[in-house]
Amino acid sequence: xxxxxxxxxxxxxxxxxxxxxxxxxxxxxxxxxxxxxxxxxxxxxxxxxxxxxxxxxxxxxxxxxxxxxxxxxxxxxxxxxxxxxxxxxxxxxxxxxxxxxxxxxxxxxxxxxxxxxxxxxxxxxxxxxxxxxxxxxxxxxxxxxxxxxxxxxxxxxxxxxxxxxxxxxxxxxxxxxxxxxxxxxxxxxxxxxxxxxxxxxxxxxxxxxxxxxxxxxxxxxxxxxxxxxxxxxxxxxxxxxxxxxxxxxxxxxxxxxxxxxxxxxxxxxxxxxxxxxxxxxxx
Numbered sequence: 001x002x003x004x005x006x007x008x009x010x011x012x013x014x015x016x017x018x019x020x021x022x023x024x025x026x027x028x029x030x031x032x033x034x035x036x037x038x039x040x041x042x043x044x045x046x047x048x049x050x051x052x053x054x055x056x057x058x059x060x061x062x063x064x065x066x067x068x069x070x071x072x073x074x075x076x077x078x079x080x081x082x083x084x085x086x087x088x089x090x091x092x093x094x095x096x097x098x099x100x101x102x103x104x105x106x107x108x109x110x111x112x113x114x115x116x117x118x119x120x121x122x123x124x125x126x127x128x129x130x131x132x133x134x135x136x137x138x139x140x141x142x143x144x145x146x147x148x149x150x151x152x153x154x155x156x157x158x159x160x161x162x163x164x165x166x167x168x169x170x171x172x173x174x175x176x177x178x179x180x181x182x183x184x185x186x187x188x189x190x191x192x193x194x195x196x197x198x199x200x201x202x203x204x205x206x207x208x209x210x211x212x213x214x215x216x217x218x219x220x221x222x223x224x225x226x227x228x229x230x231x232x233x234x235x236x237x238x239x240x241x242x243x244x245x246x247x248x249x250x251x252x253x254x255x256x257x258x259x260x261x262x263x264x265x266x267x268x269x270x271x272x273x274x275x276x277x278x279x280x281x282x283x
Contacts, residue, residue: 014060094119144274215272226261230258
């Protein structure tokens, strides 16, 4: 029997989610009214707004009808992970869309960008509301290491989007870097899925110790990638002259990958330090 829970809509978290719905809906509606584009950046931004709108609407409906309490998953972990993912996706969309599609006379594009930024702030607020506070008992994904896992997986996705198979397959060093990105991404996704599906109890070892081992391995692997990727990518490969006039220059993807590799290395280092602190100093 479905029980309506009105409190989920009038709570601070519920109100934030309602405004998230409105903001993302306005963003993709304004952009759609301008016209369709085959540009991959346009597609990513539109997918981001639609995806966040649909999942947030689903969360509101499931919580309002109390169906979320009957699902065989860790609901708090799921909603926290989604809020973190949505924050990162909207951050990228809020930067990409105005950079490539807005202009001083493009009223609807500017308005869409503003509401996209507003949606980003709202999801960031949701992350703050759902994140575990010190001393509070909560799911893993509501903790700092859990949120970092979502960040690490998202950054890896950005790297994958920018990869050019015809380029990295020419150098064994770059192939190693792609292997690093892939292995660490798989581990991060598995941890997220196991947490949401409540499968952590099936681990033959203590989960926190396994997590530390994975993080240390990821740090070591990413250190090699931080050195090897730019070494092979930019050696005897200056920025082409046509990139000056070309908004979307393939060479720039190499810079993005280099930057994102550094970002993920920092994320894994922070993740490792925080995990060590939780296990050996606070556990």
